[in-house]
Amino acid sequence: MGAILKRELIGFFKNPSGYFILAIYALLSALFFNLFVILNSTSYMGGYFGIWLTLVSMIVVSVLSMRFFSEEKKHKTDQLILTSPLGLNALVLGKFFGGMIVYTAATLLNLIYVVIIDWFGKADYGLVCANLLGTLLLGACLISIALFVSSLTESSIGAAAGTFAVFFLMMMADFVAVFLPSGIRTVVARLNIFLEYTNFMNGEISLASVIYYLSLTALFLFLSVRIIERRRWR
Amino acid sequence: MIEVRGLTKRYGKKTAVDNISFSIQGGEIVGFLGPNGAGKSTTMNMLTGYISSNVGTISIGGYDLLEFPKQAKQQIGYLPEVPPLYMDMTVREYLNFVYNLKGCKFPRQAHIADICQVVRISHVYHRMIKNLSKGYRQRVGLAQALINNPEILILDEPTVGLDPKEIVEIRNLIKRLGETRTIILSSHVLSEIQAVCERVIIINEGHIVTDALTEDLARSAAANSRYAVRVAAPEDQVVPVFSAIPGMLHVEYVGCMEPGTVDVMIEAEKDTDIRRALFEECAKRGWYILVITPVGVSLEDIFLQLVETPDLEGPARLEETSGMPEPSETTETEEQK
Numbered sequence: 001m002g003a004i005l006k007r008e009l010i011g012f013f014k015n016p017s018g019y020f021i022l023a024i025y026a027l028l029s030a031l032f033f034n035l036f037v038i039l040n041s042t043s044y045m046g047g048y049f050g051i052w053l054t055l056v057s058m059i060v061v062s063v064l065s066m067r068f069f070s071e072e073k074k075h076k077t078d079q080l081i082l083t084s085p086l087g088l089n090a091l092v093l094g095k096f097f098g099g100m101i102v103y104t105a106a107t108l109l110n111l112i113y114v115v116i117i118d119w120f121g122k123a124d125y126g127l128v129c130a131n132l133l134g135t136l137l138l139g140a141c142l143i144s145i146a147l148f149v150s151s152l153t154e155s156s157i158g159a160a161a162g163t164f165a166v167f168f169l170m171m172m173a174d175f176v177a178v179f180l181p182s183g184i185r186t187v188v189a190r191l192n193i194f195l196e197y198t199n200f201m202n203g204e205i206s207l208a209s210v211i212y213y214l215s216l217t218a219l220f221l222f223l224s225v226r227i228i229e230r231r232r233w234r
Numbered sequence: 235m236i237e238v239r240g241l242t243k244r245y246g247k248k249t250a251v252d253n254i255s256f257s258i259q260g261g262e263i264v265g266f267l268g269p270n271g272a273g274k275s276t277t278m279n280m281l282t283g284y285i286s287s288n289v290g291t292i293s294i295g296g297y298d299l300l301e302f303p304k305q306a307k308q309q310i311g312y313l314p315e316v317p318p319l320y321m322d323m324t325v326r327e328y329l330n331f332v333y334n335l336k337g338c339k340f341p342r343q344a345h346i347a348d349i350c351q352v353v354r355i356s357h358v359y360h361r362m363i364k365n366l367s368k369g370y371r372q373r374v375g376l377a378q379a380l381i382n383n384p385e386i387l388i389l390d391e392p393t394v395g396l397d398p399k400e401i402v403e404i405r406n407l408i409k410r411l412g413e414t415r416t417i418i419l420s421s422h423v424l425s426e427i428q429a430v431c432e433r434v435i436i437i438n439e440g441h442i443v444t445d446a447l448t449e450d451l452a453r454s455a456a457a458n459s460r461y462a463v464r465v466a467a468p469e470d471q472v473v474p475v476f477s478a479i480p481g482m483l484h485v486e487y488v489g490c491m492e493p494g495t496v497d498v499m500i501e502a503e504k505d506t507d508i509r510r511a512l513f514e515e516c517a518k519r520g521w522y523i524l525v526i527t528p529v530g531v532s533l534e535d536i537f538l539q540l541v542e543t544p545d546l547e548g549p550a551r552l553e554e555t556s557g558m559p560e561p562s563e564t565t566e567t568e569e570q571k
Binding site for chain 1: 282284288304307314318320321331332337
């Protein structure tokens with residue numbers, strides 16, 4: 001796994017792509033921070049994290065997905081990896097943690113805003129910590145979904161567009177659920193992974209939400225492994 | 235070393251590889267020969283575990299590829315048709331990455347330095363792969379395959395797209411590597427197989443057409459002596475008269491290239507010097523032999539006979555090949571995969 005992780009980081013940070021992703025994140029988060037925190041003259045960052053930053057995460061992870069598997073397939077480097085003694089689990093985990101490191105680096109940019117708030121007023125550290133944790137957990141979930149979508153397609157653009165489409169559909173899940181029979185309504189509504197974030201937004205760290213995000217992450221990582229395995233049989 | 239039994243691969247309705255079996259002993263250099271699209275790359279991809287077969291088993295050094303993929307893959311170094319390189323890495327970073335990927339246990343610096351020396355890339359060690367020429371990229375690809383010192387090397391069209399000097403160098407390198415390893419080399423270039431391999435497996439449309447020693451194949455091809463003859467003689471008499479000469483196997487009318495002469499292709503039994511009898515026969519009738527050229531049968535002819543399909547007729551057929559011609563190297567790639 002270490003080899004793949006290292007390769008991912010070289011791929012991200014020796015190319016413009018890693019910096020490009022960080023730049024998009026910085027730009028969008030600064031914009032939303034200005035619009036919804038500074039201009040509102042508030043020190044409450046829950047709304048910024050819970051609503052606007054999740055949107056930024058969706059966009060950034062979609063861009064991130066372009067690099068996962070489609071790029072390898074395009075340059076035929078998947079032949080090297082899949083014929084090496086390395087197992088598929090290690091491959092997928094290496095990719096996942098590579099994505100997580102870039103995402104975490106981006107998330108840490110938010111600390112600048114906390115410093116700004118603290119400079120002019122009083123930042124709620126508890127709320128900020130809960131939100132940072134929530135952002136990372138949501139990110140892990142989003143990245144695992146992106147990996148899954150990326151394993152399905154050979155085109156980078158397809159991976160990005162597909163990933164964003166899946167995020168968007170998940171966001172709509174609880175709206176759609178209203179029209180469904182009561183039996184499956186709850187299940188479908190729970191597919192909206194952004195809804196689960198509400199607890200973190202209010203500064204609460206609920207064990208149920210942590211488990212929800214971690215188990216979804218594990219599920220999509222597992223599905224990615226299965227998809228890659230299955231492709232070899234076709 | 236390698237045991238393949240009843241291997242079949244279907245892509246949708248198309249059967250790319252159909253029930254092939256062969257085994258390769260340790261230390262052999264085996265050529266995998268076939269026209270583009272014959273199923274060479276598909277077979278190699280299955281051997282290396284990149285894709286799975288629909289039916290059949292592959293065992294590498296006693297380990298079944300499906301049951302013990304890790305142990306089996308550890309014994310293989312694979313250079314695919316397109317070298318699997320990361321353009322954004324330097325040669326040093328790339329080889330270190332492959333070293334980690336394969337979980338290599340040899341002393342890192344020494345092992346990588348040795349390989350770089352063998353494939354002669356030490357002087358580009360710190361350069362970005364994207365800035366290297368095709369020949370050097372191919373060498374880096376080969377270096378990658380050599381990491382972890384695998385006992386089996388599988389090389390898919392290793393000289394495609396290289397210039398003639400590079401081709402010779404890579405071939406010599408493969409021969410050197412073959413002294414201590416088992417090598418499977420695929421190619422659609424016959425001279426390459428003849429120059430490098432001891433044994434050749436010819437594959438066409440997913441089937442194995444021939445599996446023989448290169449030497450035997452060439453010998454069986456050269457078993458009969460063939461000559462192209464131009465003789466000044468009446469057109470209608472040449473074929474019957476020549477056919478009657480003892481030891482003559484076959485006389486084929488080719489045409490009339492010069493006025494008053496006839497061109498024929500003759501084939502005589504092995505160990506019979508047909509030229510003397512031919513001369514006497516012609517002298518007796520007052521015919522003049524203007525040209526008599528020995529025509530060697532090359533691996534090329536055998537190959538074409540074996541894989542011949544209607545669209546290979548015509549210009550693709552090499553009629554007169556004295557000795558081994560150097561076929562033009564093409565950069566076509568297989569449509570498979």
